[in-house]
Amino acid sequence: MRIHSRASASAVLSLLSLVVLGACGEDGSLPLDKPEPTPFQPAQVPAITALAPVSGFADQAGGGVFATASRELVRLRLDGTLGALEPHPGNAVAAGGILGVFRLGPHSALVETQTGLFLAESGWLIAPPWRDALGQGVIATAQSADGAVWLAHTRGLFRLQEGTLAELKVDGASVTGITSLAAAPSPENLPGVWFLHEGGLSVAAALSTTNYRVLTPSAPLAEGETLQALAGIGPAVGTAGELWVLTSKALLRAGRNGWRRVELPQQPRQLMGAGRFLWARADGALLQFDADADLWRVATDAGAGDFHFLAADESGTVWAQQGGASVALSHVLVPRLQGLYQGMQLVNDGLVVRAVMPPGPAPTSVVYSLGSSEIPTEGPDYSLGGLEADGTHRAYSFAALEAGRYALSVVARYEDGSEARRSVPFDYAPLVSGPLSWDQDIRPIHEARCRNCHNTSSAARSLDSYELWRANAPIITAAVRDQRMPADGPMDPELISRIQRWAASGARP
CATH class of the missing domain: 2.60.40.10 (Immunoglobulins)
Structure with missing residues (x-):
């Protein structure tokens, strides 16, 4: 198996087929949870404009990026009002009607339009250099713990890392037919991305920054039960992340201690996760799972009728369209x-x-x-x-x-x-080594990831010298630390750490 790159060299992977058995009781059955959700009246913040019933991006700092009912792109603030979002002056092509918006990083989104793919970041809509290699057909995205962004596409499964778009192939064949995608630890507790395709469950587990192994775990399904959708819950202090699976009959959760089955009073039909929260929509009810409190809640007056999930963020807020209205819903409004x-x-x-x-x-x-x-x-x-x-x-x-x-x-x-x-x-992870130098440690990063946009002939801020990097070190550090830059995709965590260490240890030449 290889990752076949569309922008740089490929990386060799291995393939392993693995059957994963859940932790079962003495009679062979799964541990069963039957929670009684606590009722709540959701806090609501309406959007200032009607949104289209297509995927959007919710920023954990508040607001997000969405398509309007007229298929224009808008950036919403925490209070539902409009924020700035303009085409970048360096774009060679204009965006057409918006088809969908997908999470790319903590503060950035992948935007699919009638004219191809763009990135929405810091008030700009940016055409990345790899956009022509993929085109329309994005199904879902997920960011695994190793910093890679995974894109499920009608043409296959792609990894975006270090500005490089690469395709994951199994025995030389593209992984098509993916219907759901989620980031969660693999059965070996490695950073992983899980996906449903052809009715089965698979996970690509990171062995290193360039090597992945594809596993095909066997989900513990009852007779006649089928897989419907995936969602991931992120890690917390002393707690690893978890995979959640929506089936035709219940929910399954896979953590460090194996599989558990969760049966709610109402059978969910939709599932969405972000951070330490999970959202599920059942007939006439909207359910929220708070992993830190280990508590299910239910809003019985939400989720009925024409209801569609748009996006969720790590604060416990879900954006939805219901009966033509677009609104952010949460248990309580939080800072x-x-x-x-x-x-x-x-x-x-x-x-x-x-x-x-x-x-x-x-x-x-x-x-x-x-x-x-x-x-x-x-x-x-x-x-x-x-x-x-x-x-x-x-x-x-x-x-x-x-x-x-x-x-x-x-x-x-x-x-x-x-x-x-x-x-x-x-x-x-405080600094544990001596100071770094711009010439040996930072210049290679600039040339590989920053120079295409940040040069003397571009509209972006020029960074073509040590003096400019030193003068702009606080701005650069904040941008890469928050994963707002580079504009062509997320930077490897090790390189982000290197830039921060260089700036914090004196920004030496």
Whole structure:
């Protein structure tokens, strides 16, 4: 098996067919959960414009990128109003009508239009250099824990990494007929992307940054039961991610301890996951699973009639179209974090983080929670590190933490005694080596990933010298750390770490 590249060299893979048995009881049956969901009245934020019933992208910082009912592209803010989104001056082709929008990274989206594929990022609609290699036909996307973005397409399964679009082939054949895609650990607990095709379940497990092994696990189905859809739940402190499978009769969840069966009072018909939350739509009901609380909730007055999922984000919000209205639904409106995103690897010991309050009444107090400590903050900035004398945001120091996985929470408390919490798991990997140099460590990254756009003859900011990299180091670090750049696709986590380490250790020539 090989990954056949459409932009650079191919990588050799191996193939293994594996039957994975779930953890069963003494009689051979699966462990069974029969939760009784807790009723809730969902908080709603309507969009300022009607949205089309096609896939969209929801940003965990709030808002997202969607297609309108007239098939134009819009960027929505946290309160449902419109944000800036313009074609990039360097585009050689204009976007046509929008066919669908798909997640590409924490803050970026893949946009399929009548004229091909584009990227939506930081208010720009950008034509990537690999767009002509693929074209229309995107079914779903997922980002695995190794940083690769996977695209299920009518023509096959593709991996986008380091600006390179590569096709995964099994025994020389394209993997077509994929109907669902989700990122979750493989049975070996490796970063993986799971997919349904031809009625069966498969997973591509990352053995290294360039090598993958395709497994064909056997889902523990009852007689006559069929696979319908997949969703992934991300990792948290002390907890690995999980695969969830919607079947024709129930839900299955696959974690570190094997398979479990989940039977809800209403049989779900649609499934969507993001972060530590899962959303399911049953006849006349909308269900939410909060993995951190290990709790199911049900909104009985939502999900009925003409209902269509558009997108979900890691805060526990789902965007949907119901009866012609477009709305963001959540258990409660929660604050959003800027500067830190879910699953981020933090190598600097200092970071500027601020919270943005949800629409509605102002909270009486806002605190951050990290480990056993509470850190109070004041509005309207709600900066974790407070403010400098000139009013700018001060970086908060994580230097007291040991390397490992943590969760930073922001908690808004209100006059009626209620509170709203947003928790963001992240990995802290402080610098452990000496300073890097621009010439040996950073210049190769610039030439491979940045130079095509950031040069003296382009509309983008020029970075064609060490002096320009040093002068713009804070901007560059923030852009790659947040996975907003490069514009042609996500950067390998090791390269992101290298840029951050170079800037944090003195930005040497």
